[in-house]
Amino acid sequence: MKVMLVDDEPVMHLIMRKMLEKYDGLEVVGTFSDAPTATAFLKEREDVDLAFVDISMPGGSGLSFAAQMDRDGGAPQVVFVTSHKDYAVEAFELSALDYLVKPVTQERLERTVYRALESRKALAPAKAADAPAQTWGRVTVSALGDFAVQSERGRVKWMSGKSAELFAYLLLSRGKRISRHRLIAEIFAGMTVLNAEKYLNTAVYQLRKSLEPLGLREAVRSENDGYVLELDEAVVDFETFERETARLGRLHAGNAAEALDVERLYTGDLFGAKAYVWAVRHTEQLAERYAAFVRAAAAGLLDSGDTEAAAKLLHKLHARNPWDEAAVALLMRKHAMMRDKKGLTAQYTDYVKLLSRELGIKPSKELLLLYDSLVSGLSEGAN
Numbered sequence: 001m002k003v004m005l006v007d008d009e010p011v012m013h014l015i016m017r018k019m020l021e022k023y024d025g026l027e028v029v030g031t032f033s034d035a036p037t038a039t040a041f042l043k044e045r046e047d048v049d050l051a052f053v054d055i056s057m058p059g060g061s062g063l064s065f066a067a068q069m070d071r072d073g074g075a076p077q078v079v080f081v082t083s084h085k086d087y088a089v090e091a092f093e094l095s096a097l098d099y100l101v102k103p104v105t106q107e108r109l110e111r112t113v114y115r116a117l118e119s120r121k122a123l124a125p126a127k128a129a130d131a132p133a134q135t136w137g138r139v140t141v142s143a144l145g146d147f148a149v150q151s152e153r154g155r156v157k158w159m160s161g162k163s164a165e166l167f168a169y170l171l172l173s174r175g176k177r178i179s180r181h182r183l184i185a186e187i188f189a190g191m192t193v194l195n196a197e198k199y200l201n202t203a204v205y206q207l208r209k210s211l212e213p214l215g216l217r218e219a220v221r222s223e224n225d226g227y228v229l230e231l232d233e234a235v236v237d238f239e240t241f242e243r244e245t246a247r248l249g250r251l252h253a254g255n256a257a258e259a260l261d262v263e264r265l266y267t268g269d270l271f272g273a274k275a276y277v278w279a280v281r282h283t284e285q286l287a288e289r290y291a292a293f294v295r296a297a298a299a300g301l302l303d304s305g306d307t308e309a310a311a312k313l314l315h316k317l318h319a320r321n322p323w324d325e326a327a328v329a330l331l332m333r334k335h336a337m338m339r340d341k342k343g344l345t346a347q348y349t350d351y352v353k354l355l356s357r358e359l360g361i362k363p364s365k366e367l368l369l370l371y372d373s374l375v376s377g378l379s380e381g382a383n
Helices: 010-020 035-044 062-072 088-093 106-123 161-171 180-187 193-214 237-248 256-263 277-303 307-320 325-337 341-359 365-382
Strands: 002-006 027-032 050-053 077-082 098-101 140-142 148-151 220-222 226-229
Touching (some): 002 035, 010 106, 027 035, 035 062, 050 062, 062 077, 098 106, 140 237, 161 277, 180 193, 193 220, 237 256, 256 307, 277 307, 325 365, 341 365
Parallel strands (some): 002 050, 050 077
Antiparallel strands (some): 140 148
């Protein structure tokens, strides 16, 4: 996969190039300090698959650069790399693949690279000589960590925020009829009935127009005073994650390595920065499914003696939710396996302080007993 870097800080070229070199199959084919030069390069090179773009640059912002690439068609996937968190929503309106905040960590970049590779794989045309011609290609929907719909023909450019939200709502129940009454209550709450009806009609029209360039206008079907989203062959990332976690079933030492690949599918919370209010329950369910999966995978890795891989997963989970006692218990177990009494004690005492400071409570009796047992085991082993 060919990659280009667009950033007005030369040091970022060096940092990103060094980090990207760690991944097989990636080749940095160009580095640029301004948007016009990068645009000129793209007009001569049509084989660039991925562009890491800074937002604030001389000669045009990264957002304008990405928007122009969208208009020109055949654009590479875009990842914004910036010091500013305030642009996240606007960035995802442009169907950015991802949004990284400086300083970029290797762990966070790994998720982005994996997402790019998976997206490219899903969009690759069939190569069998006897395969039927594919006019539109397979549709892929990214909803974990961001929100984008694309096929070989390009990415959907939403005509409005409400049209994107309407698609997201229908996506969670695709194949099922959703009544207009329910859509109005969930998406247009707070408006008068008359205005809500008008805005829903407009949103439906805009959604169909947005999907039309990908040949998906008829995917939004009217049915009995409601709407159905029909995307039978689409690849939806959160559905893939749910399916793969279910397929693996009980995690143990034998399938822990495979679980690491599945864990990478979860590239962020549902709909990312958009965080729709009506999607809170689905978002929490997916986040808990991810957390439970990581805990089980980490336990399997610990059982197999792979403390390094287990620690990597657990630190990710702990960063997402420092109150997750089960993750803390597994991290304590990891320290004990490494005979790191100092680390074990620090892990436990930091958690005790966090609970006291933030919630005014104490850890469970089970965690205290686990701590005493692990410390005792280390002390006996030292004698």
